[in-house]
Structures are given as C-alpha cells and as structure tokens.
Amino acid sequence: MAKHDIPYVNLPAQGREQLDDLKRILEQVVLKGSFVGTHDDLALLEKRLAEYCGTSEAVALNSGTDALFLAMKVAGIGEGDEVITPPNSFVASTATIVQVGAKPVFADVLADQNIDPEKVARAITPRTRAIMPVHLTGRVCQMDEIMDLAERHGLVVIEDAAQAIGSMYKGRLAGSIGHFGCFSAHPLKNLNALGDGGFVTTNDSAAADRMRRLRAHGMADRQTIDEWGLVSRMDTLQAAVLGYRLDKLPDVITKRRANAALYQKLLRDERVYVPSCRNEEFNTFHTFVIQVDRRDELQAHLRSIGIKTAIHYPVPIHLQPAAKSLGHEMGDFPMTERQADRILTLPVNQYMTEADVETVANEVLAFVRQ
Numbered sequence: 001m002a003k004h005d006i007p008y009v010n011l012p013a014q015g016r017e018q019l020d021d022l023k024r025i026l027e028q029v030v031l032k033g034s035f036v037g038t039h040d041d042l043a044l045l046e047k048r049l050a051e052y053c054g055t056s057e058a059v060a061l062n063s064g065t066d067a068l069f070l071a072m073k074v075a076g077i078g079e080g081d082e083v084i085t086p087p088n089s090f091v092a093s094t095a096t097i098v099q100v101g102a103k104p105v106f107a108d109v110l111a112d113q114n115i116d117p118e119k120v121a122r123a124i125t126p127r128t129r130a131i132m133p134v135h136l137t138g139r140v141c142q143m144d145e146i147m148d149l150a151e152r153h154g155l156v157v158i159e160d161a162a163q164a165i166g167s168m169y170k171g172r173l174a175g176s177i178g179h180f181g182c183f184s185a186h187p188l189k190n191l192n193a194l195g196d197g198g199f200v201t202t203n204d205s206a207a208a209d210r211m212r213r214l215r216a217h218g219m220a221d222r223q224t225i226d227e228w229g230l231v232s233r234m235d236t237l238q239a240a241v242l243g244y245r246l247d248k249l250p251d252v253i254t255k256r257r258a259n260a261a262l263y264q265k266l267l268r269d270e271r272v273y274v275p276s277c278r279n280e281e282f283n284t285f286h287t288f289v290i291q292v293d294r295r296d297e298l299q300a301h302l303r304s305i306g307i308k309t310a311i312h313y314p315v316p317i318h319l320q321p322a323a324k325s326l327g328h329e330m331g332d333f334p335m336t337e338r339q340a341d342r343i344l345t346l347p348v349n350q351y352m353t354e355a356d357v358e359t360v361a362n363e364v365l366a367f368v369r370q
Contacts, residue, residue: 004363006347006356008308009188013351018244022194025240035236037216045239046199048246053165053183054176055201057208060234061215064162064184064198068096070214070232071180071200072130074207075156077102081129085160086115087318087328088336089134093160094317102129104326106318108333112275113137113289113343116335117145124149130156135164135174137312138190138286139275143169143177150178158182162198165191166253168282175201185242190256190286191249193238253284255350259357260285263346266361271368273342287312288348290364295344298367307360310345 015022029035042060049058061067077083079101085093087106097104105128107119113136120131131150133141143159150157157178161167164174165183175181185197202208213220218229234242260283267274273291277283289312292298299309316336318328330337346360 002305004306004359006307006352006360008310008345008347008349010349010351011187014192021244022241025244026237029237029240032236037233041236041239042234045234045243045246048243049199050201052246052249053181053201054173055181056203057201057205059200059202059208059211059215060239061198061200061211061232062234063196063232064182064186065092065096066215066230066232067162067182067184067198067200068092068132068158068160069099070211071158071182071202072096072100072102073214074210075130075158075179077129077156080127082125082127083130083132083158084120084123084128085132086134086136086336087316087333088113088313088339089136089160089317090162090313091317091320091322092162093132093134094323097132103127104317106328106333108335109339110142110335111273112139113339114139114141115146117142117149120146121149124153124155128153128155130158132158132160133178134160134162135167137289138164138167138284139277139281140164140167140169140174140177140283143172147177156180161201162186163189163286164284165189166249166282167284170280176203179204180207185238190252190284191242191245194241195235195238197234197238197242199234252350256285256348257283259348259350259352260288262354262357263288263348263361266358267364269365269368272364285348287345289343289345291339291342292344292364292368293342294368295342298364299344301367302360302363305363307363308347311343312345314340316340 046058081102083097094104107123159178159181161174161181162184167174181201185193214229215232218227
C-alpha cells in the first residue's frame with residue numbers, strides 16, 4: 001500500500017514561507033510597545049477590510065464568534081426573539097443566538113449544504129427578528145431569496161461569512177449583501193491570524209461605532225462608559241498580521257480554486273457527490289467537501305496511507321446535548337442529518353501540488369470503486 005504525506009492544512013508551510021516578514025512585523029509591534037486597543041492600527045485594517053468586502057465599515061474583533069454576538073447585539077436582538085439559521089454549521093452560529101437571549105430556529109439545507117430559502121420561509125413566525133444564513137465551505141447562500149424574505153417580513157439579515165471572505169454571489173461579495181457580515185480570521189481560515197480574530201462588515205455607520213465601543217468595555221473614552229460592554233478588540237499584532245496577509249489573499253484564493261477545479265474534474269463518479277458551482281457563484285473553497293457512502297471507512301483508509309481529512313460537521317447542532325432544550329430529535333432536518341453521515345472534507349490548501357490533488361482524488365476513487 002502506497003504511503004503519502006498530505007496534510008489537511010499546512011500552517012507550517014505558510015510559516016516557513018512568511019517567517020522573515022512575520023519576524024519583522026513582530027519586531028515592529030514589540031518596539032512600538034502598543035499591543036491592544038491601538039486605534040490607528042485597527043482603523044487602518046478596518047478601512048482595508050471594508051474596501052475588500054465592499055462595505056463602508058468594518059469592525060475588527062477578537063473572534064468570529066464575537067462578530068456574530070455583537071452584530072445581533074447592535075441589531076437589538078434579545079429575549080423573546082427568534083433567529084433562523086441552519087443546523088449544520090459550526091456551533092458558534094447557534095451559540096451566539098442563545099447568548100444574546102434569543103431562540104435559534106433551524107431551517108434545513110439544500111444539497112450544497114447551504115440553507116434552503118423555502119425552509120426559511122416556513123420557519124418565520126411573529127417572533128422572528130433575523131435570518132442568519134451560513135455561507136458554508138466558501139459558497140454564498142442563495143441571498144436573493146433570503147433578502148426578499150427579510151424585506152417582506154422586516155427582518156435583519158446577519159451573514160455568517162466566517163468561511164467565505166472573497167466569495168461572491170451574482171457579483172456581490174459575502175458580507176456585503178445582508179445588514180451585517182460576520183467573519184472569522186482563525187488560523188484555519190483563508191485569511192488567517194496567528195491566533196483568534198474576526199470582524200464585522202456593514203454599511204450602518206452608527207451600528208459600527210456602537211460595536212467599537214462595546215468591544216472595549218462600552219467606553220466612549222477612558223473616562224466615559226456609555227453602556228456595559230466586553231473585551232472583544234483585536235490585538236495589534238493580529239491586526240498587523242492580517243493586514244500583511246490581506247495582500248496575499250487573492251493568490252490564496254486562486255490556488256484553492258485551482259485545486260478545487262482539479263478535484264471536480266477528477267472526481268466524476270456517481271458514487272462521489274461533489275456540489276457543482278453555479279454560474280452566479282464565486283466559491284473561495286475554505287473547504288472542499290464531498291459526500292460518499294461508507295464515509296468513516298474512507299476517512300480511516302485515507303488516514304492509514306497518510307492523507308489527512310476532516311468532517312465539517314459530524315453531529316448536527318440540533319442533536320448536540322446543549323440543544324436538548326430546543327426539543328429536536330432525529331428526523332427533524334433530514335437533509336442535514338443525511339449529509340452529516342456522508343460528508344468528508346478533503347485537503348484543498350494552497351500548498352498542495354497538482355500531484356497531491358491527483359493522489360487524493362485517485363485514492364478516493366479507488367476506495368469507492370471497490
């Protein structure tokens with residue numbers, strides 16, 4: 001049996017490539033001696049992020065989770081409100097709804113893993129205040145239908161774009177379509193910090209200004225606290241690293257898209273489901289997810305020959321112990337549940353060679369054709 005060495009992510013390769021520049025950035029931050037809450041440093045990054053994402057405002061925060069939380073907070077979502085979101089996301093989407101005091105209401109997904117607008121429409125009640133579509137895998141949801149529903153029912157749209165920086169739907173960038181766009185800069189993301197980080201995009205300047213106060217204890221200045229806030233500002237070092245890596249993001253996306261295109265070309269077998277890219281989509285492929293039977297066996301086989309994969313996510317949120325009080329059970333969201341047993345995330349990182357992609361694809365095909 002042939003042995004390979006293909007990691008799922010390759011942060012060491014990124015580190016080696018950028019080490020000299022990162023040392024220089026660290027030295028500049030250390031010698032400047034200002035590590036948190038530096039307005040000029042954050043303001044510059046925020047200006048660039050807003051320009052990149054096609055909005056007038058961006059607010060730099062310490063995580064994508066806080067981005068979701070603060071977007072809902074400034075939108076006035078709280079006790080007694082309902083927020084519609086899919087059950088197949090990372091837990092942060094649902095957890096932040098609970099943390100602001102609202103109730104998560106799930107809507108099932110389409111074959112491409114993104115929320116189904118028809119299911120969203122059925123989930124709307126008099127208590128619904130917002131829709132939180134999740135642009136899973138780097139593919140933007142069907143936002144025309146979602147924005148139409150929001151307009152007709154007077155709802156706020158909070159895009160969970162944690163996996164979708166640079167992705168587009170009908171020429172519009174993720175995070176610029178709804179009222180708020182919430183992004184993560186976790187080390188595993190396409191635009192990644194050296195630790196946790198995140199930001200919110202919006203065209204609402206008043207909401208952005210309020211978020212900036214809330215991220216720093218609610219302080220208008222050192223002597224004045226406008227409202228009770230929290231500590232959610234982005235560190236100066238992470239802001240500097242993200243500013244540096246923002247210049248490299250187009251190349252990262254180009255390489256990941258090339259890897260994904262090669263997978264799509266090679267994995268043409270009825271036993272391997274690969275969601276196609278529609279003409280109106282520009283998918284940045286934070287992840288490349290296939291759907292197969294005997295998923296766990298395939299993953300174990302690939303691991304045994306040195307190919308690392310992941311599963312995003314094996315247990316839907318509505319079936320997690322923390323969600324017990326919501327009253328859901330197996331069968332409530334059949335598409336999500338079926339996908340949870342079949343999804344497998346293949347490596348697609350920008351440091352893979354064409355030979356690596358071909359190796360992974362060939363091993364997958366050899367297994368499913370047994």
